[in-house]
Amino acid sequence: MAELLSKERIIARPGFNRWLVPPAALAIHLCIGMAYGFSVFWKPLGGALIDAEGKAVPACAAGATTFAEKASGTLKALAATDCNWTQFDLGWMYTLFFVLLGCAAAIWGGWLERAGPRKAGLVSAVCWCGGLLISALGVYWHQLWLMWLGSGVIGGVGLGLGYISPVSTLVKWFPDRRGMATGMAIMGFGGGAMIGSPFATLLMSHFKTPTDPGVWQTFVTMAAVYFVFMLGGAFGYRVPPPGWRPEGFRLPASTVGNTMITMHHVHLKDAHKTPQFWLLWLVLCLNTSAGIGIIGAASPMLQETFGGQLFDRPEVDFGQFTAADRVAAAAVGAGFVGLISLFNIFGRIGWASFSDKLGRKPTYVTFLLLGAVLYALAPMAARGDHLALFVGSFCIIASMYGGGFSTIPAYLADLFGTQFVGAIHGRLLTAWSAAGILGPVVVNYIHDTHVARGIAPEHLYDSTFYILAGMMVIGFVCNLLVRPVADRYFMTAAELEAERRLSHETGNPK
Amino acid sequence: MKQETRSRGSAHASGMESGPQWHPDPSSWPLVAVSWLLVGIPLLWGIYETFDRAKILLFGD
Structure with a gap:
């Protein structure tokens, strides 16, 4: 075995x-x-x-409203x-x-x-x-x-x-x-x-x-x-x-002499000592935080922002929804989630393939710059009641969220070589863990604060969008700072040979 | 302390050192097709189900 x-x-x-x-x-x-x-x-x-009557028994956290009460219920x-x-x-x-x-x-x-x-x-x-x-x-x-x-x-x-x-x-x-x-x-x-x-x-x-x-x-x-x-x-x-x-x-002509695509290998134990690793960590974390936050809140965000426009009753605000309106809006919200999912997966294969032609760094420039512009324009689309523009913007953002995940391994392979790319990618995925906490916290915290302040539903997400645009701009700057890895981090021929022996890459094909 | 050369020109440390090259065996293509069908059919079903849900936003009721 x-x-x-x-x-x-x-x-x-x-x-x-x-x-x-x-x-x-x-x-x-x-x-x-x-x-x-x-x-x-x-x-x-x-x-x-x-x-005994067939009704659901109360929840352990029944009646909890604050975070502390809910957490206590969870315990x-x-x-x-x-x-x-x-x-x-x-x-x-x-x-x-x-x-x-x-x-x-x-x-x-x-x-x-x-x-x-x-x-x-x-x-x-x-x-x-x-x-x-x-x-x-x-x-x-x-x-x-x-x-x-x-x-x-x-x-x-x-x-x-x-x-x-x-x-x-x-x-x-x-x-x-x-x-x-x-x-x-x-x-x-x-x-x-x-x-x-x-x-x-x-x-x-x-x-x-x-x-x-x-x-x-x-x-x-x-x-x-x-x-x-x-x-x-x-x-x-x-x-x-x-x-x-x-x-x-x-090797394609574009690769020969391209210092952003190395022919050498950085050891796993050295990867995190390079500035490139941490710049890419930030890029992935910021792109993912923005995407996760919005994707997680997509359905309520659409319903709160556009209210009755979603089912041809534009005069009705989200706060005035009847039970029937809620059902109709939830169906449209579910459709929005579905559409975002489709763009997310096609973005993964599409953007990653496109990066083979365009180059990894320019691909991330596109994600972060276009993402910043689309987030910044979202409040305008909401104010102008441009539902199609709003939906279209978030579909493109979802595609770039997926593209960010799928293009990063190739970006790492270009910069750090292929010998340890899987393990280096593994370490970079801690950015995803951080984003899984940061993104939803930013979006949900601001949302709940705005609801408590009594801000109109159609403006609940305005400042969130501007903050997410700012995060994309920071990511854009980090990506611009990525330069080829310094020579001193690459493995020597002897180190590579020893590593390949440890990795059993010199065995006979079976 | 012994210093080792870590220059970009070090041939053995390169990822592009000469290695084996081959064309795929022609008889492997049917297996490739079966493998892709095994993962492609569930994926297409999932995409269809998702598109079915998204239709309401694209085309209304």
Whole structure:
């Protein structure tokens, strides 16, 4: 078994088709991408416990209004079996997902480079699917802490390892199209919820009974299906022999002499000593914070900003909505979320592929400059009641949010070389963890403060948009400061050779 | 202390050192097609489901 998983075992034989690697990576990313779609379980879980009359029992945090009261309710909910969970209690799973994803990728990225993608993919499958099974137990016994531990912590580790498992391999297989190759895999993470959410809805409607929402059975089924897919992906991985190139490949003229694309390699232990690493960390953190904050609030933002215009009753403000208006507005809001998701995933493959032609730094210049302009124009679009302009702007922003994720591995490979790119990418993903906290806090804090001050719904987000535009400008400056890595950080020939021996890259192809 | 050269011209430390090159085996393409179908079909279904939800914003009721 150990030999089956070893890195020597997966060095490709001559004639191996490199186009088999992206679907293997997609198989893993499409499964772990379901992390984005977990909100589909919140509502069924919120009413999981019912009384003798068939009504949902009160939540553990019933009546809580302040953050402290809600947090206190969550503490009670962690082990209580006689009260229901709120969205606030369950929403912490998202925080756990993205914090653990970044931490796991940072901690075990170095191990992955030496152990190889197959072993990492298998561990990811065990963690993610095992986490779902533990969550199923948590739902069955109504123990919130088991949900957090299962999907949040153990599953989060699986997310981190699965996310970075194909990066290094794809960059080495596609030296001519680094952006496109990593874009294809990372598109899968964006698309995972698109498959997982409707799949989970189908399963829950199949399993539910008058006394059971069918969530634990759905977790078990999804764990089994995902495990098969992820195993297929892990065993589909092959790594190229060192220095492999596609037949007839010549460095493009734009690459020769381009100091922003190195032919050398920075060791993982040196990467964080370079200013380039921290500048890119800030770029990713700021681009992601702005995107996460807005994507997380997309549906209420559209409803509050445009009110009755969303269903041909422009005279009605959000605050005057009837129950029927709320249903109609929520449907349009859900449509907006769907549209943003589509732009998010197509942005991942589109922008990353485009960066192969344009260059990574100019691509990020585009993201951050255009993003700043679009955020700054959003209040104007809202004031002028330009719904199409508003929606269009946020679709472009969503595409650049996705593009930011998918282009960063190629940017790192260009600057730091390919030997440790997966592990360096893993460490950079801590920026995502930080953004997962910063973005929603900025957007939700300002929103709640404005609501408390009685600001009109259509202006609730104005200052948020200006702050996000400012964040993009800071990111733009950081990106402009990125220069080629200094020579002293590159590995010597002897260090590279020693590293390749440790990484088992000199074994015989099997 | 021994100083090692870390110049950009160091041939062995380069990522572009000469390595093997090959064209894919022609018989591998059917497997490539099957692999892409296995991941592509669920992805297209997910995209269709999402587009179905987004239709209301693009085209109204």
